[in-house]
Amino acid sequence: MAFLNVVDRDGSRHTLETVEGWRVMELLRDQKMGVEGSCGGACLCASCHVIVAPEWVEKLPEPRTDELEMLDELPVIEPTSRLACQIIWSDELDGLTVRIAEAA
Numbered sequence: 001m002a003f004l005n006v007v008d009r010d011g012s013r014h015t016l017e018t019v020e021g022w023r024v025m026e027l028l029r030d031q032k033m034g035v036e037g038s039c040g041g042a043c044l045c046a047s048c049h050v051i052v053a054p055e056w057v058e059k060l061p062e063p064r065t066d067e068l069e070m071l072d073e074l075p076v077i078e079p080t081s082r083l084a085c086q087i088i089w090s091d092e093l094d095g096l097t098v099r100i101a102e103a104a
């Protein structure tokens, strides 16, 4: 089993169980981390905005254009902002750490 580390909006840390092939958004949503995922992962709502720990950025696939465009519509982003629905979990990501962004 590989694990996803999460810092929630209150600053509390969590270690979540994961499922190979699931979107990180789905892992966060289903384990009640306060991520709505209202567009179902279609890259249309940005409710799954997370900030990736800097040491993990290079280990993730590059964001696609539609993800970058959606992030650009947010009032506040950080250099390592990503949409969690665009990160597909694989056990190679064991230990990935993300912080849930404030709701836009």
Ligand code: FES
Binding pocket: 025, 036, 037, 038, 039, 040, 041, 042, 043, 044, 045, 046, 047, 048, 049, 070, 083, 084, 085, 086
């Ligand atoms: S769930 Fe809507 S953009 Fe990620």
